[in-house]
Amino acid sequence: MKSDTHNIYIVEDDEFYGSMLEHYLSLNPDYQVKRFSSAAGFLKSIHEKPDVVTLDYSLPDSTGDKLLQQITEVSPDTRVIMISGQNDIQVAVDLMKKGAFAYIVKNEETKDRLWMVLETLSSHFAMQQKIKSLQHEVAKKYNFKSIIGNSAAIRKVFDLIEKASNTNITVSITGETGTGKELAAKSIHFNSARKDKPFVAVNIAAIPRDLIESELFGHEKGSFTGAVARRIGKFEEAHKGTLFLDEIGELDFNLQAKLLRVLQEKELSRIGTNEVVAIDVRIIVATHKNLALEVKKGNFREDLYYRLLGLPVHLPPLRERDSDVLLIARHFIEAFCKENGLPDKQLSVEAKKLLLQHPYPGNIRQLKSMVELACVLSNSNEILPEHIEEIQMPDGVNVPDEGQLTLKQHNTRIIQQCLDANNFDVLKVARILDIGKSTIYRMINNGELILYKNTAKVN
Numbered sequence: 001m002k003s004d005t006h007n008i009y010i011v012e013d014d015e016f017y018g019s020m021l022e023h024y025l026s027l028n029p030d031y032q033v034k035r036f037s038s039a040a041g042f043l044k045s046i047h048e049k050p051d052v053v054t055l056d057y058s059l060p061d062s063t064g065d066k067l068l069q070q071i072t073e074v075s076p077d078t079r080v081i082m083i084s085g086q087n088d089i090q091v092a093v094d095l096m097k098k099g100a101f102a103y104i105v106k107n108e109e110t111k112d113r114l115w116m117v118l119e120t121l122s123s124h125f126a127m128q129q130k131i132k133s134l135q136h137e138v139a140k141k142y143n144f145k146s147i148i149g150n151s152a153a154i155r156k157v158f159d160l161i162e163k164a165s166n167t168n169i170t171v172s173i174t175g176e177t178g179t180g181k182e183l184a185a186k187s188i189h190f191n192s193a194r195k196d197k198p199f200v201a202v203n204i205a206a207i208p209r210d211l212i213e214s215e216l217f218g219h220e221k222g223s224f225t226g227a228v229a230r231r232i233g234k235f236e237e238a239h240k241g242t243l244f245l246d247e248i249g250e251l252d253f254n255l256q257a258k259l260l261r262v263l264q265e266k267e268l269s270r271i272g273t274n275e276v277v278a279i280d281v282r283i284i285v286a287t288h289k290n291l292a293l294e295v296k297k298g299n300f301r302e303d304l305y306y307r308l309l310g311l312p313v314h315l316p317p318l319r320e321r322d323s324d325v326l327l328i329a330r331h332f333i334e335a336f337c338k339e340n341g342l343p344d345k346q347l348s349v350e351a352k353k354l355l356l357q358h359p360y361p362g363n364i365r366q367l368k369s370m371v372e373l374a375c376v377l378s379n380s381n382e383i384l385p386e387h388i389e390e391i392q393m394p395d396g397v398n399v400p401d402e403g404q405l406t407l408k409q410h411n412t413r414i415i416q417q418c419l420d421a422n423n424f425d426v427l428k429v430a431r432i433l434d435i436g437k438s439t440i441y442r443m444i445n446n447g448e449l450i451l452y453k454n455t456a457k458v459n
């Protein structure tokens, strides 16, 4: 369908009325009108999938009811405007429930009402066209190429993402903050058969505990204080598409039981009603936590853990992705300069070295901020080491989960980060952390600390 031209088929057995509608609608150059005087004649052309059908409710060889059903089955995008000699509200309501777009009574106002309905439909079609093209844009944005990287570690991830895209399997994505978990989830969705249906992301940690149930499963009006209107939940919103549950490890223990039930039975009831709604969603979960450990600690239900595990995809931290750092930095620099009307900038050899040495506790998100800031600070088309500033991550970002690391590993990690952040100045680090410099040297000799973390080649 061209966005400005609509095919309108008139199905009307009354010769006079039919030719009057045909003449009237043909006055609009955007409408291409065809007329049929019987259901049988129209059905021969139904495969042409017209944009709109105006349907006389009582035809000699069929009823409007039956024909509406046939149209909906063969051409679900066709909009049907029912035209009837009777002003029967119950029939009108039934037909609308079955999918008719409008119900118009035959009288002296029919022409004008039809004109108005078609005007509404035109803007409806324009909107649909816009949605389609936006969906196309979004899908392009999240194709596999949106995840930049060429390291062995990320290539393993590409392989898993492709496998996940070709099936409906539940996917559990793990990885530190900023490693691209949400990007991976979107890539799976937009490369799967569900790509034209919604991708709905919910960050469990960002929603107040009391509201999560309603957010996920919806509620009926008046089901609790503040439920002023009926609201569908994220599960229903994602129907036929993908629901991305980020930070799943934060889900309240009691709600975990309800989630498990919904996943197993593929149906849910909104809060405040027993009415059951069938749902068809692909689930992708993500967490930076070690869920197996959470199960052991009794914080996460074991049955739900196994139900959600599906295809596990682990996103490696940036510091384990070798020269991906430079590929990704290049991508962000190019994008930032383009967006801000700046001339493209190149990283100097020393700046590349500096970027490769960084530990990136905030991973790709942190790298992005660092190179964008560098683009702003540099006055020429070259980014030098002095333009690369350490961006502090908020407290807690880098704190490992309790129990995941031993005290010794934890200390080593802190010393390593301090070395990285201070250009590997051992004396300075010893002073800052109030430990002996010989301790640091011993740890370096034992291989517990690394002076240049990244050994990727700098060109």
Ligand SMILES: Nc1ncnc2c1ncn2[C@@H]1O[C@H](COP(=O)(O)OP(=O)(O)OP(=O)(O)O)[C@@H](O)[C@H]1O
Residues within 6 Å of the ligand: 146, 147, 148, 149, 175, 176, 177, 178, 179, 180, 181, 182, 183, 184, 246, 288, 328, 331, 364, 365, 368
């Ligand atoms: N391989 C990659 N190539 C290019 N950009 C990436 C890549 N991975 C992540 N990004 C970008 O880095 C940013 C952080 O990614 P994302 O939000 O997916 O991380 P996350 O692991 O979900 O983070 P969090 O755990 O904090 O929610 C986003 O802007 C994303 O587009």
